[in-house]
Amino acid sequence: MSKRQLIAAGTHFEKIFGYSRAVRVGPCVTVAGCTASAPNGPVGGPDIVAQTAECLQRIKDALEEAGASLQDVVRTRFYVTDISELEAIGRVHLSFFAGILPASTIVEVSALAHPSLLVEVEADAFLDS
Numbered sequence: 001m002s003k004r005q006l007i008a009a010g011t012h013f014e015k016i017f018g019y020s021r022a023v024r025v026g027p028c029v030t031v032a033g034c035t036a037s038a039p040n041g042p043v044g045g046p047d048i049v050a051q052t053a054e055c056l057q058r059i060k061d062a063l064e065e066a067g068a069s070l071q072d073v074v075r076t077r078f079y080v081t082d083i084s085e086l087e088a089i090g091r092v093h094l095s096f097f098a099g100i101l102p103a104s105t106i107v108e109v110s111a112l113a114h115p116s117l118l119v120e121v122e123a124d125a126f127l128d129s
Contacts, residue, residue, distance in 0.1 A: 072125035083108035
């Protein structure tokens, strides 16, 4: 059985719900839904592009802590409160994943954990080595 590595971000949500920001088991890393949540409102304020960039940066940081990188990402999932922002979100995704091109899904949801949050992103990575 592979050793389980837990990566925490230290958010209050992790304590409330009992989950990890990311979990690595062997060559697989799963990153939980990341938002731009911050104590004084979301990073990027009401700008979905800025919030998306923050989400992807948090994923990148969690992957690195797990010994992985964006190059190892095979899947991303986006939950957005306004699907009409698809192209803007896509441009941010491309800026992080150009040349990697993971499988990706984007769906519109009625709400996220707080009304100020506009996007939540998950990622799965697989390390070849």
